Amino acid sequence: MTRVVAVLVRQSMANAAPGDPREFLEAIVEDTYEMVAGLELVTPVLATSVPDLDHLLWPGTDIIAIKEHTPLKDIFAAINADQAAIVSGDAPDLPPLLIGKLFRELGRAELTVCPSEDGGAVAMAAKLPFPGWADPDLDAQDPVKELRAQAPGRRMVATTPGWHRVRTSADLDRLDPGLEGWENTRAVLGATAR
Numbered sequence: 001m002t003r004v005v006a007v008l009v010r011q012s013m014a015n016a017a018p019g020d021p022r023e024f025l026e027a028i029v030e031d032t033y034e035m036v037a038g039l040e041l042v043t044p045v046l047a048t049s050v051p052d053l054d055h056l057l058w059p060g061t062d063i064i065a066i067k068e069h070t071p072l073k074d075i076f077a078a079i080n081a082d083q084a085a086i087v088s089g090d091a092p093d094l095p096p097l098l099i100g101k102l103f104r105e106l107g108r109a110e111l112t113v114c115p116s117e118d119g120g121a122v123a124m125a126a127k128l129p130f131p132g133w134a135d136p137d138l139d140a141q142d143p144v145k146e147l148r149a150q151a152p153g154r155r156m157v158a159t160t161p162g163w164h165r166v167r168t169s170a171d172l173d174r175l176d177p178g179l180e181g182w183e184n185t186r187a188v189l190g191a192t193a194r
Helices: 019-035 070-077 096-105 143-150 168-176 183-192
Strands: 003-009 045-046 062-064 085-086 111-113 119-126 157-159
Touching: 003 019, 003 070, 019 045, 019 085, 019 143, 019 183, 070 085, 085 096, 096 111, 096 119, 111 143, 119 143, 143 157
Parallel strands: 003 045, 003 085, 045 062, 111 157
Antiparallel strands: 085 119, 111 119
């Protein structure tokens, strides 16, 4: 079974930047990508509307070029695998365990969602080909409710424990200093605080 995890990058993910938006975006994306690239039994890719991010990636990593508002279902359709997950690039301290839980839930559902604490979703995973009935959106207020309403059966959408995204400057306080990883984001935030 092949599994791909795509880190989704959109220019709007720089909105929480305390300083230089490009520097901040690169930091959060690199931290999220490094977490994904460190997972076993998955292939990392980058799905991005932001150009010139290849220097953040391990050699050989595929890049899926998208537009700023490309629908998630189209990104899933561009992935060649048995199962795929899309992780929002603005979740630099996301525990890798939650990605594993997304894939585990695909044993009983066609689509799984890791909800975000303030609405939306941090990540979604699906069996491929992507279900034709689903039109997911990481930024929908309640994507689980919306997807369950779209699904032809109740047990087709599963959830995992939630996490948080860094979408506004207030969200920076949610980053967990006790978690390993997210060194690039820490460095940018530390430099900005001086």
